[in-house]
Amino acid sequence: MGPKSGKNQGGNRRGARPRREKPEYDQKLVDLRRVARVMAGGRRFSFRATLIIGNKKGMVGLGTAKGSDTAIAIDKAFKKARKELFTVPLTKDGTIPYEVSAKFAGSRLLLRPAHAGRGIMAGGPVRIVCDLAGINNITGKIISRSTNKLNNAKATITALQKLAS
Numbered sequence: 001m002g003p004k005s006g007k008n009q010g011g012n013r014r015g016a017r018p019r020r021e022k023p024e025y026d027q028k029l030v031d032l033r034r035v036a037r038v039m040a041g042g043r044r045f046s047f048r049a050t051l052i053i054g055n056k057k058g059m060v061g062l063g064t065a066k067g068s069d070t071a072i073a074i075d076k077a078f079k080k081a082r083k084e085l086f087t088v089p090l091t092k093d094g095t096i097p098y099e100v101s102a103k104f105a106g107s108r109l110l111l112r113p114a115h116a117g118r119g120i121m122a123g124g125p126v127r128i129v130c131d132l133a134g135i136n137n138i139t140g141k142i143i144s145r146s147t148n149k150l151n152n153a154k155a156t157i158t159a160l161q162k163l164a165s
Helices: 068-083 124-133 149-164
Strands: 028-039 044-056 058-069 098-106 107-113 138-142
Touching: 028 124, 028 149, 044 068, 044 149, 058 068, 058 124, 058 149, 068 107, 068 149, 098 149, 107 124, 107 149, 124 138, 124 149
Parallel strands: none
Antiparallel strands: 028 044, 044 058, 098 107, 107 138
């Protein structure tokens, strides 16, 4: 036999792996923490994942979940985020229609529309949410002193939901 003899030479056989198609939603992990629950015998640890998903065409959602392992927590968070998806109204310039502010827990922020070509001028979780929502031109400012990624992400989601209603 020639140089291409052997079992694993490609082709479409019965045991071949199916091709993985591109997922319908892009996802970004905002926060992954080890959290503890105090029991009689000591601390019991689990992981909390905060995940943002979006299709970059106006749909975005945020999910937070806990699990005994990081992979389990991320998978649960993805499923929760899919249930929380909503549509953000976008203009033809890829920005939001008007200025909006929101508050969640200790986090306050302001989102302003921007002219075409400006890009996403925001930091941290605000940038991630806007990017996955498909907003190309926006100015975002976290007004509070809060550095909590989860609260800042939820405040951004709250602001975008105000636009949707």
